[in-house]
Amino acid sequence: MRLLPGELRPPRDEPQRGELLRGELLRAEIRKLNRPLSWGVAGAAALFCVLLAAGGAHNASLEGQSAALTHLPSCTQMGVPPGPRCARAEVLERARANQVREQPARTAAQLNPLAAGAEAAGLMASLPGVLALALLAGAHIGGEWSGRTVKNLLTQQGRRWRVLAAKLVSLWLAGVGLIVICWTALAIGGPVLVHLNHLPAPHQSVAHALSLSGSQVARALLVLAAFAVLGVLAGVLTRGTIGTTAAVAGAAIAMLVVASLPALGTWTPATWVQAWMGFPAGQASITSLPTNFWSRFITASGAAPGHLAGLAGLAALLAVCWAASVLAFRRMDISG
Amino acid sequence: MTAVIECRGLTKRYRGATALAGLDLVVEPGQVFGFLGPNGAGKTTTLRILLGLVTATAGEARLNGRRVPDPSGLAQVGAMIEEPAFYPWLTGRRNLQILAMFGRHLPARGDAIVAALDRAGLAFVADRKVKTYSQGMRQRLGLAAALMRRPTLLLLDEPANGMDPAGIKEFRTLLRALADDGTTVFLSSHLLAEVEQVCDQVAVILAGRLVEQGTTAALATARACVRAALDPADLDPALALLASWQARADGPDAVLVETSDGRAVNEALGRAGIWARQIVLERPKLEEAFLELTEPELTEPELTEPELTETPEVGHAPAAR
Numbered sequence: 001m002r003l004l005p006g007e008l009r010p011p012r013d014e015p016q017r018g019e020l021l022r023g024e025l026l027r028a029e030i031r032k033l034n035r036p037l038s039w040g041v042a043g044a045a046a047l048f049c050v051l052l053a054a055g056g057a058h059n060a061s062l063e064g065q066s067a068a069l070t071h072l073p074s075c076t077q078m079g080v081p082p083g084p085r086c087a088r089a090e091v092l093e094r095a096r097a098n099q100v101r102e103q104p105a106r107t108a109a110q111l112n113p114l115a116a117g118a119e120a121a122g123l124m125a126s127l128p129g130v131l132a133l134a135l136l137a138g139a140h141i142g143g144e145w146s147g148r149t150v151k152n153l154l155t156q157q158g159r160r161w162r163v164l165a166a167k168l169v170s171l172w173l174a175g176v177g178l179i180v181i182c183w184t185a186l187a188i189g190g191p192v193l194v195h196l197n198h199l200p201a202p203h204q205s206v207a208h209a210l211s212l213s214g215s216q217v218a219r220a221l222l223v224l225a226a227f228a229v230l231g232v233l234a235g236v237l238t239r240g241t242i243g244t245t246a247a248v249a250g251a252a253i254a255m256l257v258v259a260s261l262p263a264l265g266t267w268t269p270a271t272w273v274q275a276w277m278g279f280p281a282g283q284a285s286i287t288s289l290p291t292n293f294w295s296r297f298i299t300a301s302g303a304a305p306g307h308l309a310g311l312a313g314l315a316a317l318l319a320v321c322w323a324a325s326v327l328a329f330r331r332m333d334i335s336g
Numbered sequence: 337m338t339a340v341i342e343c344r345g346l347t348k349r350y351r352g353a354t355a356l357a358g359l360d361l362v363v364e365p366g367q368v369f370g371f372l373g374p375n376g377a378g379k380t381t382t383l384r385i386l387l388g389l390v391t392a393t394a395g396e397a398r399l400n401g402r403r404v405p406d407p408s409g410l411a412q413v414g415a416m417i418e419e420p421a422f423y424p425w426l427t428g429r430r431n432l433q434i435l436a437m438f439g440r441h442l443p444a445r446g447d448a449i450v451a452a453l454d455r456a457g458l459a460f461v462a463d464r465k466v467k468t469y470s471q472g473m474r475q476r477l478g479l480a481a482a483l484m485r486r487p488t489l490l491l492l493d494e495p496a497n498g499m500d501p502a503g504i505k506e507f508r509t510l511l512r513a514l515a516d517d518g519t520t521v522f523l524s525s526h527l528l529a530e531v532e533q534v535c536d537q538v539a540v541i542l543a544g545r546l547v548e549q550g551t552t553a554a555l556a557t558a559r560a561c562v563r564a565a566l567d568p569a570d571l572d573p574a575l576a577l578l579a580s581w582q583a584r585a586d587g588p589d590a591v592l593v594e595t596s597d598g599r600a601v602n603e604a605l606g607r608a609g610i611w612a613r614q615i616v617l618e619r620p621k622l623e624e625a626f627l628e629l630t631e632p633e634l635t636e637p638e639l640t641e642p643e644l645t646e647t648p649e650v651g652h653a654p655a656a657r
Contacts, residue, residue: 025437028433028437031433031437032434035423147423148419148421151389151417151421153438154388154389155410155413155417156435156439158408333384
């Protein structure tokens with residue numbers, strides 16, 4: 001411990017209001033995210049997207065081949081008597097066949113490098129995304145208690161809500177980063193998979209592909225913010241790495257379970273996510289290449305809320321979780 | 337002169353258990369102040385309240401004249417609470433950079449961090465990841481973090497844990513230099529020999545209350561006693577003669593008298609015709625004084641903070657002497 005003459009005199013000036021730079025806190029939190037776990041989660045998310053795309057492209061290819069070989073069944077084969085019912089059944093069957101026939105082109109369109117952003121956003125705004133953020137929240141927020149570093153932060157920065165805000169924004173940015181990484185992985189791997197599986201050209205305009213991606217990515221930003229604030233709340237309440245991860249994952253699963261209850265299904269956080277993201281309802285979301293892993297778990301009947309109701313619900317969820325986090329954190333004794 | 341630390345009736349209760357039971361404490365600036373007490377006495381809780389990490393149940397605490405919690409005032413306080421913890425996947429330097437970004441804007445941050453690392457003797461491993469550091473190195477990094485802002489007040493909780501003897505000596509020199517330069521150092525430690533060497537004043541707390549405060553010399557003098565070596569035949573008459581001073585036998589040929597006035601003992605014995613072969617004023621070391629002050633608690637199971645001592649019944653804990 002060397003003594004540097006003249007350097008030990010402490011500053012006597014009073015701290016001034018507004019001197020604390022909030023941007024500094026956020027930068028500090030982002031620097032902390034540069035850790036092996038974050039890169040591991042990013043790598044796993046990218047790998048998941050590529051493997052899902054590979055499976056989807058293969059499925060679409062097989063469906064295209066089988067659709068070309070099959071003929072429309074007659075009313076007699078379907079067991080429907082001739083007449084208006086038969087005509088209706090034939091129309092439905094034709095539509096289904098067309099849908100199956102279009103699967104290869106639709107999948108190819110999903111894997112277009114510009115349109116793949118929608119796929120990446122859909123995945124990160126659903127179960128894979130919430131699980132990835134649960135892991136990151138566990139390390140990034142709950143880990144401050146498990147690692148006993150929270151006291152260091154609070155002896156430097158006494159305004160606790162600022163610490164929490166920096167954590168929330170950095171976790172949200174990590175989620176945004178996951179979308180970018182998944183989009184990049186799909187943009188690189190998509191054309192290769194389309195080529196390998198001989199999927200037809202989708203005839204999709206650049207503007208359409210970009211608008212689809214832009215819209216879904218923009219919508220996913222709010223959903224990621226809701227997932228991130230859940231992570232913050234779980235971190236503050238459980239004060240540990242494992243507890244935070246388990247609480248966020250558990251909350252997501254609980255949301256999906258509650259959404260399936262007949263009495264509550266229409267108005268739960270899970271249906272708000274579904275409505276805001278515009279995910280197809282129930283079984284309709286199960287396609288060759290699924291756009292999400294969320295709405296397939298919601299089997300509630302009844303009219304789903306619209307985009308606006310989804311937006312309002314998610315905004316309310318965000319506000320309530322944030323207020324609860326700040327309140328709990330401000331009152332909390334840091335004794336670990 | 338404004339006290340740097342002032343606690344008035346500071347109380348902290350956790351679900352029926354009491355960590356602090358009306359602590360009164362005043363620390364004047366520009367000194368190294370030792371804060372002593374057995375495990376569970378409330379030392380770490382006091383430090384946590386001063387830093388705004390824990391909210392007091394009752395009473396008040398002030399740092400530099402400002403009531404805590406005082407987020408703005410933290411810029412003038414450097415702290416190291418218990419074993420310091422850092423992000424193991426980052427280097428020592430990066431850890432300090434992150435901490436510096438959290439607090440009040442630190443001008444010439446890079447230089448301040450280099451200076452702090454240098455002072456803590458860590459410059460040579462600053463760019464190694466913290467997960468490779470030994471416990472002593474982590475302690476030094478904690479010290480560097482506390483010194484980084486050149487604080488007016490340094491709160492240190494067991495800072496020398498895990499340090500090698502050379503490190504402890506350097507640390508002692510550093511604390512003295514800081515105090516000489518005007519920084520107040522508030523040091524909680526179990527290394528009583530170190531405290532005795534470096535501290536200007538000490539306070540001893542027990543069960544969340546102050547039991548003694550003063551200079552280390554005053555603490556020792558208050559517990560000084562006179563040892564008179566006598567002929568064995570004179571022992572009983574001498575004990576009877578000196579009973580008003582609380583005398584007790586110390587072997588078959590000596591008495592220990594609880595006073596620091598050797599002349600008075602000598603005179604009393606002489607007037608009664610008892611001639612001592614030797615009269616010695618014995619001053620206990622800080623450790624002995626500390627043990628004497630906290631003796632009743634040592635028979636109870638040791639608790640580590642934030643595990644707590646039960647609320648003492650009224651009159652059980654000694655009041656300030």
